[in-house]
Amino acid sequence: MQQPRALAAFVIALAAVAAIFAVQALLGEARPGSAMGLVWGGLAAVLMVAAALLGVRRRTMRWGLGRAQDWAQLHVYGGTLALVLALFHAGWRWPRGWLDQWLLGLSVWVVASGLAGVALRKTLPKMLTGLSVEVLYERIPELAAELRERAEELAAAASVPVRELYRQRLRPVMDAPRVRWAFFLDPTGGAASRLGEIDFLRERLEPAERERLERLSEIYQTKLGLDAHFTLQRPLRLWLWLHVPPSLVLLALLAVHVAVALFY
Amino acid sequence: MSSDLRTGTETGEQHRVDQHRVDQHRVELRRGAQYRDRWTTFGARTGILELSERLSAAELRRYEIFQGYDDAFLNKLSPDVSVARWQAGTLLFEEGSYLDLAFFIVEGAVEVFLSRHAAPPPIFDAERTSLFSAQLPLVTADVKAVAPATGITFLATLDFELPASGRAELGPGELLGEIGAMSGWPQSVTARVLRASTLVQIRLPALRAMRRASPAFKERLDAVYRRRSLADHLRATPLLAPLGVLAIGALTEAVELISCEPGEVIAREGEPADALYLVRSGFVQLAQRWGAGEIVVNYLSKGMTFGEIELLAGQTGGFTASAASVEHAELVRIPRLAFDGVLRGQPALEAQLWEGAVARLRETGASRRNPEHAQLIETALERGLVQGNSILVIDLERCTRCDDCVRACAATHGGRPRFVREGDKIANLQVAHACYHCRDPVCLVGCPTGAIRRSGVGHVVAIDENLCIGCQTCARSCPYDAIVMHETGETWPDDMIPEHLRGAPRLVASKCDLCHTSEEGPACVKNCPNGCAYRIGSLEELELLLDR
Numbered sequence: 001m002q003q004p005r006a007l008a009a010f011v012i013a014l015a016a017v018a019a020i021f022a023v024q025a026l027l028g029e030a031r032p033g034s035a036m037g038l039v040w041g042g043l044a045a046v047l048m049v050a051a052a053l054l055g056v057r058r059r060t061m062r063w064g065l066g067r068a069q070d071w072a073q074l075h076v077y078g079g080t081l082a083l084v085l086a087l088f089h090a091g092w093r094w095p096r097g098w099l100d101q102w103l104l105g106l107s108v109w110v111v112a113s114g115l116a117g118v119a120l121r122k123t124l125p126k127m128l129t130g131l132s133v134e135v136l137y138e139r140i141p142e143l144a145a146e147l148r149e150r151a152e153e154l155a156a157a158a159s160v161p162v163r164e165l166y167r168q169r170l171r172p173v174m175d176a177p178r179v180r181w182a183f184f185l186d187p188t189g190g191a192a193s194r195l196g197e198i199d200f201l202r203e204r205l206e207p208a209e210r211e212r213l214e215r216l217s218e219i220y221q222t223k224l225g226l227d228a229h230f231t232l233q234r235p236l237r238l239w240l241w242l243h244v245p246p247s248l249v250l251l252a253l254l255a256v257h258v259a260v261a262l263f264y
Numbered sequence: 265m266s267s268d269l270r271t272g273t274e275t276g277e278q279h280r281v282d283q284h285r286v287d288q289h290r291v292e293l294r295r296g297a298q299y300r301d302r303w304t305t306f307g308a309r310t311g312i313l314e315l316s317e318r319l320s321a322a323e324l325r326r327y328e329i330f331q332g333y334d335d336a337f338l339n340k341l342s343p344d345v346s347v348a349r350w351q352a353g354t355l356l357f358e359e360g361s362y363l364d365l366a367f368f369i370v371e372g373a374v375e376v377f378l379s380r381h382a383a384p385p386p387i388f389d390a391e392r393t394s395l396f397s398a399q400l401p402l403v404t405a406d407v408k409a410v411a412p413a414t415g416i417t418f419l420a421t422l423d424f425e426l427p428a429s430g431r432a433e434l435g436p437g438e439l440l441g442e443i444g445a446m447s448g449w450p451q452s453v454t455a456r457v458l459r460a461s462t463l464v465q466i467r468l469p470a471l472r473a474m475r476r477a478s479p480a481f482k483e484r485l486d487a488v489y490r491r492r493s494l495a496d497h498l499r500a501t502p503l504l505a506p507l508g509v510l511a512i513g514a515l516t517e518a519v520e521l522i523s524c525e526p527g528e529v530i531a532r533e534g535e536p537a538d539a540l541y542l543v544r545s546g547f548v549q550l551a552q553r554w555g556a557g558e559i560v561v562n563y564l565s566k567g568m569t570f571g572e573i574e575l576l577a578g579q580t581g582g583f584t585a586s587a588a589s590v591e592h593a594e595l596v597r598i599p600r601l602a603f604d605g606v607l608r609g610q611p612a613l614e615a616q617l618w619e620g621a622v623a624r625l626r627e628t629g630a631s632r633r634n635p636e637h638a639q640l641i642e643t644a645l646e647r648g649l650v651q652g653n654s655i656l657v658i659d660l661e662r663c664t665r666c667d668d669c670v671r672a673c674a675a676t677h678g679g680r681p682r683f684v685r686e687g688d689k690i691a692n693l694q695v696a697h698a699c700y701h702c703r704d705p706v707c708l709v710g711c712p713t714g715a716i717r718r719s720g721v722g723h724v725v726a727i728d729e730n731l732c733i734g735c736q737t738c739a740r741s742c743p744y745d746a747i748v749m750h751e752t753g754e755t756w757p758d759d760m761i762p763e764h765l766r767g768a769p770r771l772v773a774s775k776c777d778l779c780h781t782s783e784e785g786p787a788c789v790k791n792c793p794n795g796c797a798y799r800i801g802s803l804e805e806l807e808l809l810l811d812r
Contacts, residue, residue: 003795061672061791064784068668072793121664121794129660129692136686137665236664 003073010077014084021088030091041089041261045254047082048107051075052251055244076118083111103257106250113243120239124232127187133225137233140177140226147226148174151219159209162216165201169194170220177230187232189224290759311354313460316347327464328437329368332478344470349462356455356463357441362718363451364468364708366442369434372461376440376453377431433458439488446471446485446523447545447566447594469709472592475523486521494519498596501542501567504606506613511606518602524589534582537574539597543567546593546704547650550585552628560642561585561631562624563650563803573621575603576614585628590645591704640690640810644803647688648743652700653723654778654799656683656788657809661692662796672791673776680750682776683788691810698788699746699776701725707738707747716773724780727773733760734771747775 017040024036031037054075057065065071086107095101128134135143151174155166173189183189198217202210316323321338324330324345330338347370350356357363359378367374434440444451445468466474475482494516498504504512522541524530530541533553541548548564562585564570570587574580598606607614631638644650658669667685674681683698705725707716715731716738718724727738727747733756739747754770778799779786789797800806 058668058793061668061675061787064676064782064787064790067795068672068791068793069795125663125665126661128665134660134686134689134694136667233665236666 006073006077010081013081017081017085017088024088025092030088032089032091032095037089037091040085044082044085044089045258047078047085048251048254051079051082052247076114079114080111083107099253099257099260103250103253106246106253110243110247110250113239113246117239117243120235124236127184128229128232131187131225131228133222133229135226135229137229137237140230144174144177144223144226147219147223151216151223154212154216154219158212158216159205161201162205162209162213165197165213166216169197170216173220173223173227177227179231179234180227181231183228183231187228189228191221191224194220287759311350311457312348313351314349318342319345319347327368327370329439329464329466329481332480333474337473337477341470341473344467346465347462348465349460350457352457352459352461354457356457357451359452359454360450362444362723363441364445364717366445366466366471367440367455368464368466369436369438369440370462370464371436372463373458374434374438374440374455374461374463375431375458376434376455378453439485442466442471442485443489443493446475467709482523489521490516494521494596497544498542501569504613506610506616507606515598515602515606518599518605520597520599522595522597524593524595526589526591528589528593530587530589530595531571531583533584533586537571537580537583537600539599540569540571540575540603541587542569542596542598544594544596547590547645548587548593548595549590549645550587550628552585552632554632558586559632559635559638560645561628561638563590563641563645565650569620570624572617573624575600576617576621591651640807641803643690644806647695648700648702649695649806650803651702651704653703653801654701654786655801656696656698656776656786657798657800657806658685658694658696659692659796659798659809660689660694662794663694664794666793669788669792669797672787676779676782676787677774680774682774683746684748690806693806693809697745699725699742699778700744701776701778707742709741711738719777719780724778725775726777726780727775729772729774732772733765734773736771736773738773742775747773750774 020036021030021040024030029036032041051074054071057068057071086104090100090104095104151166151170155163155171158166180189195217198213202213205213319342321335321342324338324342325333327347333341350372356367356374440455441451475485495512498512498515499507504515507515522530524546530548531537533551543564543566545566548570549560550562550564550570551558551560570585571583574583607617631641649655670681670683670685673683683696685694685696687694687696701723702725703723707725708718711717712735713731713733715729715733716725716727719726734749736749739749749771752770752772756765756768756770758766760766784790786799789799798809800809
């Protein structure tokens with residue numbers, strides 16, 4: 001399903017359930033144990049399980065059960081709608097029992113972290129694409145080490161001014177890749193100021209040294225690009241730790257809650 | 265020395281000699297099996313009763329098609345030539361399949377016929393072929409009106425003039441499959457061996473070498489093409505479609521058939537414009553002087569023409585652009601005199617030509633005003649993007665670098681992905697290192713076992729891992745780093761050919777096969793959760809993605 005259509009379906013569904021809940025609330029029936037309350041709870045549970053099936057889909061790629069993009073949209077919109085339905089089920093009141101409190105709390109957390117993940121997935125790729133390098137995350141340490149080795153060789157053979165510039169200004173950047181928050185504000189990592197210093201020195205060098213400095217400058221900029229990728233790609237991977245484990249706990253508590261509701 | 269010792273020595277020596285003979289025999293069997301695999305069109309040995317070993321120059325010269333070449337040349341050709349005896353009823357190739365070899369009938373008979381389509385699929389890219397597409401319905405009506413009542417069906421893209429029954433029989437001295445092999449087009453007919461036949465099989469590198477070396481062979485190929493297909497191919501060009509049979513017939517005699525090597529200059533900007541050129545196959549780059557250098561303003565694919573602006577306007581000061589072939593290209597050159605003859609009494613055609621010329625000028629102007637567009641064309645030509653039938657492109661602005669595409673590829677291919685999510689960037693698009701499934705796949709040339717080939721009918725290029733000996737010829741030939749060698753964990757046996765592989769770790773070539781055995785299509789595209797993986801087959805599709 002294309003994104004605009006999925007969004008439209010979500011908005012329509014949301015409007016429909018909100019209207020029904022409004023009527024329910026007016027009639028004073030907005031509580032978990034009422035008939036509609038149970039319906040909301042059942043639907044919320046079904047949607048939560050359906051949303052969780054994305055994890056199964058990602059592990060059964062060989063079977064190709066529909067398009068991954070459709071599953072992802074079901075996960076996002078279905079999961080969000082599930083939270084709304086869970087709130088309707090709770091009658092928009094904070095529950096009293098600890099199980100129900102954990103359930104609702106985790107539902108809010110999982111959806112909030114999920115939407116934060118959506119926001120990250122919308123913004124970070126654009127920032128990454130603006131960089132001059134494109135690199136696989138797993139290869140960054142290896143490439144960074146190669147760059148450092150090449151830079152050290154060039155600097156060792158360079159004249160004193162170039163060597164000094166490298167030691168004082170460029171060498172600190174050539175260490176192992178690290179997260180630098182500045183990349184979120186400026187993906188170039190503040191390269192402009194360093195490049196200004198390099199330009200200043202370049203005009204005062206012999207041609208051979210100029211070429212060496214040029215190569216050092218390229219290595220420096222590439223390393224900044226690697227650090228930018230390291231910084232900006234990390235959240236795309238790490239946010240899942242905030243989302244997936246809590247969602248597994250949520251599913252487990254949901255199973256307990258349904259069992260309790262059905263049999264006790 | 266005691267007699268016992270002598271006997272022991274002789275016995276040991278005899279054992280070594282016997283063992284050597286056994287080893288040699290196993291080597292010969294393996295060499296024979298590999299050689300046979302290479303020479304079957306479908307990768308299986310079905311249908312071949314007998315297959316020659318590599319032939320010497322003298323043995324090749326016994327066949328009429330190889331006369332006139334010297335020994336050194338024939339010895340160079342020899343690895344790409346074989347003689348096979350095919351049993352009756354065997355399918356040589358199917359309509360729509362791609363072949364990189366031609367068959368010369370020494371003895372027997374081969375039947376050719378249409379099997380899949382009532383009318384054959386067009387060989388020209390309809391969207392890009394014509395600047396006159398809006399005129400086509402009118403053109404088609406005119407063609408029908410002048411169709412002759414000769415019982416011959418003018419089917420636009422046939423390599424053969426088939427009678428109304430749609431079948432023809434070819435006998436000794438005839439050549440078939442060469443047009444498809446040399447042009448990279450799909451075969452337009454199905455060919456079946458009518459009775460047990462002896463065929464000389466000539467692979468594409470040998471065909472090209474023979475044509476380059478022998479003007480007589482080139483004439484022969486051209487004559488076959490003129491006789492069988494040129495008229496239909498000219499008529500299939502929207503530019504010439506309104507012409508009557510007589511005019512097309514006269515044109516067929518007047519045109520020159522040109523074969524271009526990669527990068528060959530066809531016309532230079534400013535040189536006298538004395539002909540119209542029609543592209544039969546391959547790609548042609550058009551460039552104009554710009555500042556101190558040149559700028560690529562357009563490119564032509566099969567069915568497109570250049571030179572019409574200059575011939576119509578007449579006072580352009582020669583060709584308005586330089587034309588050069590991008591890779592191997594085949595062109596039809598229509599001299600000015602013939603072109604003027606074509607236009608005589610054809611005001612509608614001249615009007616269409618003017619419209620096309622104006623459209624071409626507009627496109628050229630757009631490239632000159634927007635260097636980005638020119639740069640895109642140049643990049644596409646340099647990086648072979650126009651070559652690909654199916655290129656994996658990733659929209660990096662939507663890609664979350666999750667690598668689900670790579671994981672899906674691995675999951676559908678025994679745990680080993682067939683591409684790398686790395687490659688050149690064009691604006692926000694990444695062209696991944698995955699097989700392009702080229703229109704003219706250079707990786708096919710030189711494979712010693714035929715392991716890499718077009719998969720049946722269609723443009724998918726696939727590798728049969730059972731035939732691959734890991735020689736890395738294809739991986740080295742691929743200009744796009746799309747083929748990787750992987751270890752299988754096995755080693756080659758002691759009787760392996762070539763000998764240097766014996767006991768060595770077994771490597772196998774691996775590349776994207778478009779998941780062609782699955783109805784679901786490429787797993788990489790299907791399993792992308794962000795919908796940012798695309799398969800494109802033309803520069804226009806790439807531009808659409810960039811414009812999004």
